[in-house]
Amino acid sequence: METKEINKISIPLFLELISVYPERKCNGYWMYKSFITPNQRTGSLKVSSNNLWVDYSLNNTGGTLIDLILLIYPELTVKEIVKKFNNGIFSFQQPDKLIAIEKKKDGDSIIILNEYDVFRQPYMLKYLVEDRGISNFEMASRYLKTYQYRWSNSNKEYWSLGTENFLKGHVLFSKNFKTVTKQGYTFFENLGAKSRIYFEGILDFLSFLMIYPEQELLHDYCILNTVNNLKMTFENLPFSRGTDQIQIIGFLDRDNAGDKATELLRDKSDMHGSKFYDYRPTFKGKDLNDYLLGKY
Template sequence: MDTKGINKIPIPLFLESISIYPERKCNGYWMYKSFITPNQRSGSLKVSSNNLWIDYSLNNTGGTLIDLILMIYPELTVNDIVYRFNSGIFSFQQQSNSIAIEKKKEEDGLIILNEYDIFRLPYLLKYLTEERGISDIEIASRYLKTYLYRWSNSKKDYWSLGTKNCLDGHVLFSKNFKTVTKQGYTIFENLGAKSRIYFEGILDFLSFLMIYPEQELLHDYCILNTVNNLKKTFENLPFRRGTDQIQIIGFLDRDTAGDKATELLRNKSDMYGSKFYDYRSTFKGKDLNDFLLGKY
């Protein structure tokens, strides 16, 4: 997706996904209390039906969705925004008039109310099996939970599948939705394993287990949740187990971000004297879930 594609995403849906809601909806436009100059007491930011915005409290500054994201997240560049949408760090779907953007930080207000096994809701199981190809529910149940959650400014409860990461954050996903409460990688260890496999997302990991179920207990697994977490794993994951070197295996995405992460993983493995294997040549498509679904 390029900048033109990003700017076609409806601004009100983007703002709703990061828990920003209009003070009022009018015929053809939405009015928000300015979140750029938050000391404003009433709505001063207008989003028009042509998907452009203007903030009257900020010298009539306005523009496209990308311009707005740059105002909300001043640490980002346009290239950063394009990269995040295309790498899944900002995850979105434009289906059924819905959109979901990854939460920037835990303080944005997602509250986990309870967790259950993945058999709790049939429609989530149907999404997992029929739309993501994770057909062995018994295997999936060992790694996923069903979460009941709520946004802090809402009284409505929601359900998603998900898992925890190393910082006790939650990676949640369902149809047309993906978010994380606190960014971190996820580890699944097996006693005596002499190899560690890296994946970018939990669905890639589960896809691996659908393709190679006999491999489940033979390796440790590290799910990055975003390639930006790769360097963090080097601080806490040893490349040795006892006197043995751990083999490092990469099943990262077949894209520019995956290329860079794979090269970094290769170099770090070499530094620690561990053998590294890039297994991306063993599958077609952007990632393992695409390969499982035949999307290539």
């Protein structure tokens, strides 16, 4: 696959497969939040039916799919993008024509073929160590699996690391790729624990265990997978165990979304009489994985 072929791939489809959905869909075009100014109230990035995009908040910068990938992943070169497509790292199929992409029904896109332990694919372990700083594979194997899967409109098979959430959906990820088959939080319980720690992503949780290995069995762990799932946890996870209140600990991201989720978690804990501790001031960087990697 060369650049000309890559640029024929539907931009909305590509964005969906990296879990980015339109802020609104109009007749013949899609509007997204800007990747440079994502906190805007309404989307400024327009994808037209001719499969080109323009970001009105970025001095009308625009172009092809490859131009957009360079914007989203500034560390990549065009040559590296082409290589990743040909290696199947950006895992998706090109549709016959540009189609309107809406958020699909849960489980619509991916078919899980097999589940293996984390040691199945050595290059996945290399990614964990070199890109994420997770070198304790024995620990990682208790929480991660290797999944073999395919997209519903293709017979080509792919591999990703991942974990299952409480709705039996799967969070799948590898280098420069992440998707979910059904949204939901992931919960790991330790018998008798009197505290629960919240993380935004599974890699933040594994980073915590790399930094504080002695803490592994002392808490319950809730991985939100997205802060949008926080309210879902309030419906399913009690704030008490027996006659004891559960202490709530937040290790969420140090950004606007993390700020809002932390305050919501604090308010909900107070409402139920549980002590709340925000541990974000104890680390530097955007999240715990950045802190583990020294990216601050």
